[in-house]
Amino acid sequence: MAEKKLLRVEKLVLYFRAGNGVVQAVDGVDFDLNYNRAVVVLGESGCGKSSLAKAILRLLPRNVDSFSGQVFLDGKDIMLLNEEEFRQDIRWASISLVPQAAMNALNPVLKVGDQVAEPAMVHLGASKGEALEMARKMFQHVGVSVDFLDRYPFELSGGMRQRVAIAMSLVTSPNLVILDEPTSALDVLTQANIFNVLKRIKQELGVSFILITHDIATSSELADDVAVMYAGQVVEMSDAERFFSAPLHPYSQKLMSSVPRLRGTKELDFITGQPPSLINPPTGCRFAARCTMRFEKCVEEPPAFEKEGRKVKCWLHQ
């Protein structure tokens, strides 16, 4: 790949040790992301999409069995950095994370302004006054009145707390923000509001996003690219335009046809069966057991085939 990308992930592997075996949560994931773009990682619960976020940020629990692969940020392999360099230069400085349910994880006894300012003090070495000024600016970007800087989390509504969590991830001006299910607990109008905020931040600050979600309909609000994950692997990678109109992988197709639509009266479909266990995933294509289009070839694991700039891990597209 000649052109320089913001983020390039190659053969990323993250396995966990569990009581009854090794969980292959992220199994050889490749994808890349350009400057000022948003990629949506779609998948059902347990497919490894949150583990992917943790692997990129190297936020690993103690029971890691193996962790390998390459992650290039601005062309530099950040997997080669040692723990301290990674903490200082990457986490929050270059890549920040809005974890799942972040809005409920704010410290209840600290003012939200101080909480938003803290990363700037720790990672950029700003003084308290400078950091608060940066927090004030971020509040304006995410659309929370600056009067709220001195309030405590319980005084804010859910949507506002979520925006505060987003402000906190942006205060160090990272190039990449990873959002893990940012709106799954919010109401329709609040969701629409948060996505407006994210779109505006993308335009104004030029950041890139990795949006991890299972909500296909709302993910289209931000997506430039889409990566579909199934059982620890990325099975399809495509631009949003072509993905939402015509997904390639049988799993993506089924997933799309299970999305209820407000406009139009398409018959809904669902996928029978359950995703395989990640402890002993089937050899060959991992979706084969639930796939209506499987054939002899599917007992072998398909590579990612390139098709007009899209990638799909399915023998049908050989």
Place this chain on the structure above:
Amino acid sequence: MSAEMITTMENNTPVPNAERDVILSIKDLRVWFELRRFGFGNAGFVRAVDDVSFDLRRGEAIAVVGESGCGKSSLMKTILGLYKPTKGSVIFNDRDISKFNAKEMNWYHSQVGYVQQDPFGALAPFMSIHRILEEPLIIGGVKDKAERLQRIRKTMEEVKLAPVEDFLEKYPHMLSGGQLQRVVIARAMILEPKFIVADEPVSMLDASVRVEILKLLRGLQEKHNLSVIYITHDLSTVSYFSERIFVMYAGRLVEKSKVQNLLQNAGHPYTHALLLGTSDPDANNAKTFKEVPPGEPPSLVKPPEGCRFHPRCSKIIKGECDVNIPPEFEIEAEHQVACWLFK
């Protein structure tokens, strides 16, 4: 609760014979919760449900749509007989449920099924599926053990927890989210109720499982001529699984309509906002900003005068919307909108 009692009570009540008879009727229902200051002394009321009226017909599915805090759960719990109405009444088979004594309430609960929102939290972790499903039957007065088992099997097959043997002795932690929700539905169905209240039955489930569960509920509804009340905040699923839709905002129903009429010809500005706010998967969404009404839903302790949506409404009529509470205007057959624009 004996079997005889159920029959006598059904004999007392006029048995509806028309296919689309009203089975549940809610009249001017008001549920207010008192706020207390230091444990005594009134500090106002939380007006969770205010002047809500509607009829539920036999075999019909209705959806109550609203954001969190709009009072839809309080409405549901009042219908289930868990809260006493402050004013107004819930009429089931021509009888006011708030006047039921304990025995009659017990009977009423055998007529109503309740599907909880979170299947992971709704089932006791130390009880096997067999026991979970047997309990309502024991409370419902089915004394014969063999009959109980036979009814459990029948219901489990109906919700497609088959083969039954594989599931009977399992515990909730051994099942997936979709299977747990099937157990919750089986528990609601096992006493063969007349109607079911489903509180966000699929919001905790994955996209591909969601449709399966909703289709299952739809199938049960048609097979047993059940009535269903869906409580939800997700407009996009509503059109597939219910006939009528009620939009709730800050304790009041602002629009009542058949689903298709509402989608094509929404009246209330709040309904418009909800429809606009709901996304369909479409790559063009990323290119535009959504129009969202400013502000947030009001506090139910001191809701705004007049129409409760007026502080956020772009079509406000000054001197009318902020003073007088809008009555329901009928804009077409079976389509009422509580908004002064339709005077």
